[in-house]
Amino acid sequence: MKTYFKKISVSIIAAAGLVLFNGCDLDINDNPNLATGAVVTPNYVFPAVVATTMYNQVNYYGYASAAYFVGYQVPGAGIGGFGDVFSNSISSSFNTGAWTAVFSDLRDLQTIIRKAEEDPQYVVYGAISQVWKSYLYQLLVDIYGDVPYLEALGGGSGNFSPKYDKDSDVYQYLVADLDIAITTLKANLNTSGLALLTSTTDPVFKGDLAKWVKFANNLKLRLLVRARGTVIDSFVQSEFGKFSSDGFLKENVLVQPGYNASSRENPFWEIYHSSVAGSNTQAANYYIPSCYVFAFYNGTKLNDPVRGALTYKSFPNTPRWSLADQSAGQPYTEKYTWHVGTGSGVNASVAKGILKSRAAASPLVLAAETYFLLAEAALFDHALDGDAKSNFEKGIEASFAYLELEGTATAPPDVTAEVAEYFKLNSDNYLVNFDKATTTEQKLEAIITQKYLALNIIGSHEAWTEFRRTTYPTISGTDSLTTFASTQSSSPRPDKLLIRQIYPQNERDLNENAPLIRDGFSNPIFWDKD
Template sequence: MKNILSLGIIIALSSCSQLDINENPNAATEATITPDLVLTQAIATTASNIVSYHSYGAFLVGYQLPGGGIGGYGDTYTYNITSNTNVGLWNNVFNNLRDYQFIINYAQKSPEYKFFGDIARIFKVFNYQLLVDAYGDVPYTEALQGDNNLAPKFDDDAVVYQALVTELDAIIADIKQYKGDLNYRSLSKKTDPVFAGNLDNWIKFANNLKLRLLVRARGTSIDSFVQSAFSKFSADGFLIDDVLVDPGYQATATQNPLFATFHSSTAGSISTAANYYVPSKYLFTFYDGRKITDEKRGKLTFRNFPNTSIGQLGDEVNNPNSDDYVWYVGTRSADALGVLKGRTAGLPIFLASETYFLLAEAALYGHELSGSASANFEKGILASFTYLEKNATNALAAGQVPANDAANYKTENSTNYLVNYALATTTAQRLEAIITQKYIALNFFHGHEAWNEFRRTGYPKIVNGSQVATETFASVQSGSPRADKLPIRNLYPQTEINLNVNVPKLTNGFSDPIFWDIN
């Protein structure tokens, strides 16, 4: 999905100083490009980028891998990460950030667009965390200035995290101060494809983002800042609904990008991922009883569960061919439950289950912001069942009772501390339970977040160096010198290296961890 208005277009328009007699009077000009024309598409682009981030993370944590007889994945198997690997993760997010910065700058000059600017600021934070978690140090204080600075400095990743937390506090305070003021343009479903102008929800969502930042940064070099920031949350609380982007996805035009990537085009052509990818044997142990029994979510997530084709990353000899549409559990002519609900379904960018598990971890380490660790742990599991049991309209499907299913899940695994939190007797076991359940809840929605959490905590557990498929999601062809045989970061794109002398010098993806990767 392309941005309808990029900064490049804006700059080109502003460079025109004389009127061309052949100029189209109906074409967009700098004077007619306003935030209400940009914000919806910018948010839709963020949603599309999330699918790209998920896809790269999904290979790294066992959510997906190429099935048998498929070539061209050598670097994926060996983790040969170079400056030409995953370049869209960097380029597409910075392109998206330019749109948000345009809105922010416009709102500063035209205060009537204040709330548009505030939402753009929230998504600027959202996107910068994506970048830091993938790359570490990034341009922040000198970034997004266009021709004024084509070679911005790279700011320390921990310092950027602090700045993002501080920015969220400022945004929340700004919205709360002015949200009842009629002098500012209101938002609607047309201009706000997330909350349809509900500013209270934007405040709560900002709290969610702050929570994610602080939980991830706890115990790091900025821990004193983190501990102080935990005591300064807005009293408005957290958003405990699934946060969906829905700009009006259509079955015959621009469809849900997750569905497009893992199912088919609007014309019905099967996608590469739907045709070739399978889940890992390691992942299946959290469904088929080897680690956890979870038949209900197994059937809601995988076609033909428990007989879905599964494999191991890099095992080109034994991996089976893919079952077509492996993450689609409906009929081809109708909407479904589970992961891929339909072409017109809203796309989740922050699941309620993740919010609950973040609150559980915060409480585990002494910050009981909204309920105990155990209570939020239980709510996180329930929220995971609930979202999977909803249909394409985000309504609970007929006959589905998530509370009963979550209760049965706990009964089936009553002796397992990964499900029965009361049996976790140490802080390490409790954290393992929380992150393992988050790993399951994020399955095939946000692979990058599962990858971030594994690097940060070491959970879900793997057996370092093992080549047994049920003990690790690491590739059997891994070139990593690390004990876990995994990479730990992305490298900066070659285009950035060529244009900016300030790019940090890195040699591989196995060293120079992100600041919160202290595992």
């Protein structure tokens, strides 16, 4: 049996129980009854972690936080209790699942990694778990900054107060661990005698290790692009020349752990539409888009009738509101703002757009994002796969193609005509016509603004991160079309926005090494532009 699973940079002494679909709110320093390989095996643990990751990303990293922070959604009339959204006065009790649920998944992944070292037949599971672990850790770093890494996930060793590692250091550890995972996967592409991945045990790529290698390259690309120009820029420039020759995954990364209409819904549908029983969610009943984001579709900033109609019900007459101008009062939603099909509750139709169906696979990373990352890399002298303009345009096309998918379909449709019309309608605007961007900064603005549109609701966490990193899309004033900041914001910053989240209070209570962060306006992440 040919295996290759090199020791990674962290302690492989993790432990955790099997996580089922909504995660459990255990703290990183908890030491629960430890699951052992005799009880839980990687082929059961990994798909459960994938499913909870997808739910956590849509819920804690999108709907409950970043979708507000970047203006994708605002509360409509008829609902209260949004004081922290209006004022940006978040505390250590805000959105704690973004920390606890993710660390719960990380402990499970570490269990798999340890099992792979102990039992070589699980080497492939160990490698893909390392890739997934890197993905989760970047989520954490991008909203919290410093996190426990080198000493984390080792509750069984007796260290219940792991030290915090610098955010910039963790980025470097993640790049190194992805390289190791890639090497391991490539060494075992055709190895016999291993516990192999299947469509059931691998809800992401159904056992296609070549795709896992490319996906790991994608994650490394995201890390390096984000860290360019920071305190670790010399490391970044060196690593840009060390990519695996296998290339990048230029397709939507879709998670499908068995979503269906009767028991386990796609998390976007579960959060933004209705329950299995057909009961409307809070988002379905009350949430609407901000005037700021809507202006990129209805001709105010850009003219995008196709994606507008694929994103918003009743476009261009969708109710919208602004935290920046609350004088008009909140309009009522028409229900199901982001479902462009027909019907309601259990009778809702499958559709194109964001809310496709209860049983549709859930997008973890869009192909559009990968193209925009490649475009930005090329813009700054790292043409890894095509130039900046070609990747920029492919990113826009990939965004159209994803939204045009209907129901459970996964094969990208031909959107050539729609994309050509979009370029024609906006031919004089450098945010669409790359040739009209006359400076590097304008080209970067175009790339990030189009990424912002591609990630609308689907990848709110990434859009918020990219806004903080680049300040794009541009906000330039105090009215509903020029900013998504609230008039009631308590932020002392000129833009009146948040730049981070705060560590949960239970982490501060249990780990003496946890930094004391009092507000969301200071202590920026290392890549934050300002």
